[in-house]
Each structure stands twice: as C-alpha cells, then as structure tokens.
Amino acid sequence: xxxFINKSxxxxxxxxxxxxxxxxxxxxxxxxxMKTPESPAFMLLGISPTNFAKPExxxxxxxxxxxxxxxKELIPQNFAIETAPYWWxxxxxxTFREYINPTICQSIQQNFSFSAATSKLSGTPGGSYLAGGIxxxxxxxxxxxxxxxxxxxxxxVNSYKxxxxxxxxxxxxxxxxxxxxxxxxxELKESRIYLSSDKYISEEExxxxxxxxxxxxxxxxxxxKKPKDSTEAxxxxxxxxxxxxxxxxxxxxxxxxxxxxxxxxxxIMDFALAGAGFFEGDSVKNGEFSKWGLWITPTYCNENxxxxxxxxxxNGKDTTGWKGSGNTGIRLLYTSEAFGISFETEGKFSSxxxxxxxxxxxxxxxxxxxxxxxxxFGKDFQGNIINGNGDLITLLGINFGLGNAPSVTxx
Amino acid sequence: xxxxxxxxxxxxxxxxxxxxxxxxxxxQIGSSKVKLNGQTLEGGEITNINVGLGKDIKGKKxxxxxxxxxxxxxxxxASITYDLSGGLxxxxxxxxxxxxxxxxxxxxxxxxxx
Numbered sequence: 001x002x003x004f005i006n007k008s009x010x011x012x013x014x015x016x017x018x019x020x021x022x023x024x025x026x027x028x029x030x031x032x033x034m035k036t037p038e039s040p041a042f043m044l045l046g047i048s049p050t051n052f053a054k055p056e057x058x059x060x061x062x063x064x065x066x067x068x069x070x071x072k073e074l075i076p077q078n079f080a081i082e083t084a085p086y087w088w089x090x091x092x093x094x095t096f097r098e099y100i101n102p103t104i105c106q107s108i109q110q111n112f113s114f115s116a117a118t119s120k121l122s123g124t125p126g127g128s129y130l131a132g133g134i135x136x137x138x139x140x141x142x143x144x145x146x147x148x149x150x151x152x153x154x155x156x157v158n159s160y161k162x163x164x165x166x167x168x169x170x171x172x173x174x175x176x177x178x179x180x181x182x183x184x185x186x187e188l189k190e191s192r193i194y195l196s197s198d199k200y201i202s203e204e205e206x207x208x209x210x211x212x213x214x215x216x217x218x219x220x221x222x223x224x225k226k227p228k229d230s231t232e233a234x235x236x237x238x239x240x241x242x243x244x245x246x247x248x249x250x251x252x253x254x255x256x257x258x259x260x261x262x263x264x265x266x267x268i269m270d271f272a273l274a275g276a277g278f279f280e281g282d283s284v285k286n287g288e289f290s291k292w293g294l295w296i297t298p299t300y301c302n303e304n305x306x307x308x309x310x311x312x313x314x315n316g317k318d319t320t321g322w323k324g325s326g327n328t329g330i331r332l333l334y335t336s337e338a339f340g341i342s343f344e345t346e347g348k349f350s351s352x353x354x355x356x357x358x359x360x361x362x363x364x365x366x367x368x369x370x371x372x373x374x375x376x377f378g379k380d381f382q383g384n385i386i387n388g389n390g391d392l393i394t395l396l397g398i399n400f401g402l403g404n405a406p407s408v409t410x411x
Numbered sequence: 412x413x414x415x416x417x418x419x420x421x422x423x424x425x426x427x428x429x430x431x432x433x434x435x436x437x438x439q440i441g442s443s444k445v446k447l448n449g450q451t452l453e454g455g456e457i458t459n460i461n462v463g464l465g466k467d468i469k470g471k472k473x474x475x476x477x478x479x480x481x482x483x484x485x486x487x488x489a490s491i492t493y494d495l496s497g498g499l500x501x502x503x504x505x506x507x508x509x510x511x512x513x514x515x516x517x518x519x520x521x522x523x524x525x
Contacts, residue, residue, distance in 0.1 A: 056487060087486040092436035092505045096482055099438030110438075110485065152440070156455040159442035159478060163454070254514070257440060257482045 034312045034327050034346075036295040039082045039115035040133030040274035044293050044314075047119055052080035058088050082115040096152070100143050100260055107140035115274075125281040131291075133274025141264035141301070151257055157205070158250035270297040291316045306333040310346075325350035340364040348381065356381050360393060372399040417504035421473075421495055421522045423465035429497040429524070433457035433475060436490040436505070438483035446474045465498065465524075473522045481514035491518050498524075 037043040042052075055061040064081055086109050094110075102110060113135050121127035272295040280286035296311040310329035315322055331344035341363050348356045360378035367373055376395040423429055433456075435441035445452045445460065448471045453460045457475070462468060479489040490507045508516050 084485060087488070090437060090488050090490045090505075090507050092490040092492045092507075093434065094436050094438050095434060096438055096440045099483055152456075155440055155480075156442050159480070160454055163442065163444055163476075163478065254440075254480055254482065258484060 034295075034310045034329060036135060036270035036272045036297040038135065039080075039113075039117075040135055040272040040293065040295065041115040041117045041131040041276075042080060042082075042133075044131045044133060044274040044276045044291060045117050045119045045129055047080070047117060049078070049080040049117070052082060052117075055081070055083050056087060061085075061088070078118065078120075080115075080117040082113060084111075084113040086110050086112055096257075097148065100148065101145070102140050104139060108136050108138060111135075111137040111140070121278050121280065127278055127280040127282050127286070129276055129278045131274060131276035133272060133293075135270070135272040137268065137270050139267045139269040139298070141266040141268035141299075143260050143264050148260075151253065151260075154253045155250075155257060158253055162250055265302050266300070268299045268301070271295070288317070304335055306331070306335075308333070323351045338366050358393075364399075367398075373397075374399055417493060417506065417520055417522075418502065419521070419523055420525050421502065422499040423469055423524050424498060425464075425466040425469075427465050427497045429462040429465060429468060429495060430459050431457060431462050431473070431475075432459050432494040433477060434492040434494070435477070435479055436492060437486055437488045439479050439489050440482040441477050441479035441489075441491070443475055443477040446476075447471055468524045471524050473524065475520050477518050479508075479516050479518065481510050489516050489518075491520075493520055493522075495522065 039052075042048060053064040055064050061081075061083055094106075098106065099110065114132070115135070116130075116132045118131075119129045121129055273293070275289065275292040277287055277289040277291075280288075291314070293312070293314045295313075296309075298309045300307045308329075308331040310327065310331075312327040313324065314326070315324045317323075326349040327346065328349075329344060329346040331342055333340065333342040341361075343359075343361050345357060345359045358379060358381045360376060363375045365373040374395075374397050376393060378393040380391045380393050382391055421429070431445065433443045433445075442455055443457050444454045445457055445462075447462060447468065452462065462473060463471075475493065477491055479491065481487075481489075487510050488507065489510060490505055492503060492505045494503045495501065506518050506520060508518055510516055
C-alpha cells in the first residue's frame with residue numbers, strides 16, 4: 001500500500017515537473033548565508049581568507065600581531081587573525097558535562113572569539129581597510145542529559161576495554177614469554193571490580209573480552225610488534241580494538257561526543273559585532289570609521305521542529321553620510337522521517353528604499369534510497385526574478401542523493 | 412584552590428577514610444584506573460571514592476592512570492585535578508598536558524601514604 005502511494009506521488013510529481021517552468025536559476029535558500037558569521041571581521045571586509053592565524057596561547061597571539069606589524073607598511077596587508085582568548089589558558093575545573101551544557105555566562109566566555117583583518121583600499125591614493133569583530137553564543141541550548149549519560153557510559157566502557165588491552169596484553173608482548181592465565185586472572189579481577197560497582201561492564205561483556213584477549217595475544221605474537229612507550233602502547237591497543245568485535249566502537253563514540261554541539265536542542269542564540277575603518281594613503285590622520293555590522297541568530301529547535309530568526313544590520317558611511325541596511329528572516333521547519341516542510345520569509349530594509357520581501361515554502365519528500373522529491377513555491381524579491389518576468393518562484397525537482405532533508409543547525 | 416605541583420606523599424590519619432576525586436578539565440573526556448599497591452580499586456569516572464582507612468593504607472602507594480581523549484575541539488589542552496581528602500590536610504593539585512598528533516594523552520600520578 002505504502003509502495004503504491006509512493007509510486008503515485010512520484011508519478012504526479014513527474015507530471016508536474018514535465019509541465020513546470022524550466023528548472024533554471026537558484027534552488028538554494030540564502031537565509032543561511034546571513035547567519036552569524038564565524039569571523040565577523042572577515043565578513044565585514046568581504047574577504048574569506050583560507051589561511052589565517054588562529055593563535056591558541058597569549059604568546060602565539062603576540063607573535064602573530066608583532067609579525068604583522070613588522071611589515072614595511074604602517075598597516076600589514078592581507079593580515080587575518082581569529083582567536084578565542086578563553087582557550088589560551090587551562091581550565092582544570094571545566095568538565096565535559098559543563099562544557100557541553102554550559103550556563104549562559106560560561107557559554108559567553110567559552111564561545112567568545114575575536115577576529116581582525118586588513119585589506120587593500122582600491123583607487124588612488126589607495127590605503128588600507130582594517131576590521132575587528134567579536135562573536136559569541138549567548139544562549140547555548142542543551143544536550144539531552146539522558147543521552148549524555150548514555151554516551152559517557154559508552155565511552156567509559158570502550159575506554160576501559162582499551163585500557164584492559166593496554167595493561168593486559170601490550171606490556172606482556174614486549175617479552176617473549178608471558179603467562180596468559182595470570183593476565184586473564186588479573187584482568188578478570190579488575191573486571192569484577194567494575195562489575196561489583198555495577199558501573200559499566202556486564203558479566204557477558206567481560207567473558208567476551210576474555211575470549212578476545214586470547215585471540216589478540218595469538219595475533220600479536222605472530223606480528224612481532226613491540227611498543228616503545230605507553231603512548232604507543234595505547235595506539236597499538238586502539239589498533240587491536242579495531243580488529244576485534246568492538247571494531248571502531250571507541251572512535252565512533254568519540255566522534256559522536258565531538259559532534260554533540262551540532263545536536264543541541266532548546267534556545268540557541270549567536271551574536272556577532274564588527275567594525276571597520278579605512279586609512280587613506282595609509283595615513284593615520286586620514287583614518288575614518290566607515291562600517292559596522294551586527295548579527296543576531298536566535299534559534300529554537302527540538303527533535304522535529306526548528307524555528308530560526310535572523311537579524312542582520314549593516315551601517316556604512318559614504319560621501320553622503322551613514323546609510324543603514326538590514327535583513328531579517330524567519331524559517332519554520334518541520335522534519336519527520338519521510339518528509340520536511342519549511343516556510344521562510346526574508347525582508348530587506350535600507351535607507352530611502354521600500355522594504356522588499358520574499359516568501360518561500362519548501363517541501364521535501366523522501367522516496368527512498370536518499371532520493372528526495374522537492375518542491376519550492378513562493379514570491380521572490382522584486383528585482384531578483386528567477387523565472388520569467390514575475391516574482392513567482394516555482395521549482396520542482398528530484399534530488400538524487402545529493403543532499404539531505406532540510407535542517408537547521410546552530411552554526 | 413588547586414596547586415600545579417602535586418606532592419609525592421600524603422599524610423593520613425589512622426582512623427579517617429581517605430577519599431579521592433579525579434576531575435578531567437578543559438572540557439575533555441577521560442577514563443581513569445586507580446590502583447593501591449597494584450590492586451585496582453576503581454575505574455572510569457572517579458568521584459569521591461573511598462581509598463581506605465588511614466591505618467590500613469599507610470605505607471602504600473596510590474597510582475592513578477588516566478587516558479584523556481580529545482572531546483573539545485576548541486582547545487588542544489588537557490588537565491587533570493586530583494583531590495585527596497581525609498588526611499592531615501586536603502590537597503588539590505593539577506597536571507597539565509597538550510595533545511600531540513594523537514587525540515589522546517596519558518597522565519599518571521602516584522601518592523605515597525605516610
């Protein structure tokens with residue numbers, strides 16, 4: 001029945017597609033491009049340097065700045081730096097749980113970054129642009145505590161197994177003879193300590209580990225490898241784990257842990273501010289503050305539903321004075337396993353002009369094997385016409401595994 | 412407040428239990444194994460575990476081996492704070508290390524109970 005419905009939907013869509021306007025023009029939704037930039041100073045100058053300094057200590061920061069200033073010009077050219085001062089120092093009391101689910105104050109501190117950049121001023125007599133900006137996350141959202149507990153438990157189980165192999169097997173393969181029984185006895189005792197505390201390892205898992213240890217011992221004796229130090233022993237132990245039934249479990253858990261920030265739910269708000277000025281003829285007396293920008297991106301997301309607001313304001317000075325322009329946008333997104341539907345609206349505001357709006361309704365339906373039917377309808381900005389002479393947007397198509405259902409992330 | 416330098420010795424009181432907490436800092440994740448004279452006491456997260464009564468552990472050596480895995484992409488730093496209480500005085504000291512090419516580092520610390 002479901003198959004029939006799927007086929008019917010596909011057929012209907014294909015008929016529509018054959019009768020639709022040519023699928024030319026853009027299909028991507030540009031709202032994401034207005035989200036809070038990682039490096040607001042670069043954004044304000046309109047540059048995207050691929051190779052910029054990211055100092056991680058106060059000393060490295062000082063060296064980078066001094067290196068920049070030591071160039072022959074008053075203002076170094078094509079200088080770009082981005083740094084997060086909070087991470088210049090050790091934070092021994094900041095646990096992983098606190099890092100993942102920080103308070104507002106902690107979030108502001110740990111996500112605060114500073115960026116600065118220069119670029120060449122075109123024309124005669126030339127000169128330089130200089131921009132600086134800050135960015136942080138005011139509201140960090142949260143990661144489900146139950147999921148976090150499960151993930152951390154999983155980490156400890158797999159880390160324990162790594163330790164189990166490291167201490168149980170590796171030191172003994174550095175000598176020609178060793179008593180496997182004593183190793184097993186010793187490790188079994190240690191496993192029972194875990195069992196008795198009922199924290200991580202089940203009895204069945206312990207038995208399985210003991211079977212694996214024998215297999216590993218045999219394989220390693222054949223290979224003749226010997227670790228030089230404890231670090232290498234851990235590395236070898238990781239290789240061992242990847243050869244066992246626990247293949248890549250630890251690495252998978254760590255990968256999942258490292259990507260937690262992308263799976264946060266609740267209220268998330270990014271903030272960035274940047275300012276720029278130019279120095280005509282690279283002369284300080286000709287220096288002028290000429291541009292500033294503000295970005296605020298509040299997002300609310302839960303498992304299926306995302307609500308994204310975008311506020312962007314740019315104020316620039318030209319020969320007639322300061323002129324402001326702003327963009328606001330809202331995206332509502334609902335996703336389920338089979339389909340995603342989103343509505344977004346974006347408004348452009350600038351001094352002396354009428355507000356300009358666009359509205360887009362986007363629908364994605366998963367027809368299987370990572371293939372999506374997509375449909376987009378809406379009204380485009382005036383003066384930015386995609387199809388024909390009007391401002392109507394009608395785009396229909398099939399995405400053959402070239403992307404996923406729409407999603408909103410905090411970054 | 413923790414000191415950077417960890418002492419080698421810890422003075423116990425005969426009729427008081429010594430407790431240990433190991434805190435992995437810098438937003439990283441780590442797993443520890445605590446041994447007393449070679450015998451494993453506890454593993455994984457170490458929060459206020461009872462090491463033993465002063466008179467029973469006097470003269471023994473407590474070893475804590477911790478593997479820290481990089482979980483925080485914002486820094487290359489790893490630190491471990493050891494908190495020992497129940498002896499003549501409470502101590503809190505921190506060991507620091509940076510990740511190398513591998514995303515895991517091992518830190519070890521021993522305390523002799525006196």
